[in-house]
Amino acid sequence: METVNIKKLAQLLNLSISTVSKALRDSHDIGKETKEKVLQLATELNYQPNPHASSLRKHKSKTIAVIIPEIANNYFALAINGIEFVAREKGYHVLIYLTHEDYANEVAFTRHLVSGRVDGVLISVAHSDKDFAHLQELRMKGLPIIFFDRVCENFDTVKVTTDDYESAYLATKHLIEQGCKKIANLGIAKTLSIGNKRLNGYLKALKDHNIPVDESLVIECTNDQDADFNLIKDLFKNERPDGIFAQVEKYA
Structure with missing residues (x-):
């Protein structure tokens, strides 16, 4: 026919x-x-x-890019599940880009998206991000960008986050209430806003309970699994904390 x-x-x-x-x-x-x-x-x-032809006429791809640093983290797995569910309800497709915590990968992905392959970008930035010019380039092309979890504080756009400071404060306070006095902080890079906020929440809880800060218990982990293992191993060998506040689940 x-x-x-x-x-x-x-x-x-x-x-x-x-x-x-x-x-x-x-x-x-x-x-x-x-x-x-x-x-x-x-x-x-x-x-x-023909929905595809209609999308082309309207210059819409009906596709959203989601750029995340890793998939093993339970938070990102849940986030992708929620994003995909809502997008599908609205007739959109989702493209997942994994940076593997590599800034160069993140830049390459965003440069690829400049061509108009997607209608918008949801991003949680990589561990090593220091320069966000590649994201400014996307915005200059008129592509909507939304940050979630790991954000760029100086980037004027929508950001979806939890209260990292308060969460860290309450977690540390709970350990103190359980009798812990030597609480280690296993943190992520201070270049990430969530790392700074969680560290500050931890420090404030110690201060409010008159516990002096022991810098040897404040560990900034890396993106190298073997290096992180050695950092944590040395921590237990030298200081032996009686409680641990892990900023992300993989350190726990």
Whole structure:
């Protein structure tokens, strides 16, 4: 059976393609009688609109990019599940980009997206991010950007985060209330805002409970699993903390 498209409808009705397209969209530019003729023939011939062609005409890909540093982290797995669920409900597809905590990968991905492959970007920045020029480039192209979890504080856009300071404070306070006095802080890079906020929450809890800060218990972990293992091993060999505040779950 021959595929019926807008061009075919226009030929059969002796109308312009533009008129038929507007009639199918119920445009106020088209009269009632013309709309009825177009809709009647479209129904008779079982016309089905082409969503891909429609997206191209509107310069919309109906696709959202999600850039994350890792997938093993339970938080990001849950976040992707939620993002994909909502996107699917709205008729969007999701492309997942894993930077593996590598700044160069993040830059390469965003440069790839400049071409207009997606309609928007959700991003949680890499561990080593120091320069966000690549994200500014995306925004200059008119692409919406939303940060979640790991954000760039100086980037003026929507940010979806938890209260990292308060969460760290409460976690440390709980350990203190359990009798811990030598609480280690296993932190992520201080270049990340969440790392600084969680560290400050930890320090404030110690201060409020008159526990002096022992710098040897404040560990800044890396993105190297073997190096982190040795840092934590040395911590237990030298100081032996009686409590641990792990800023991210993999350090726990």
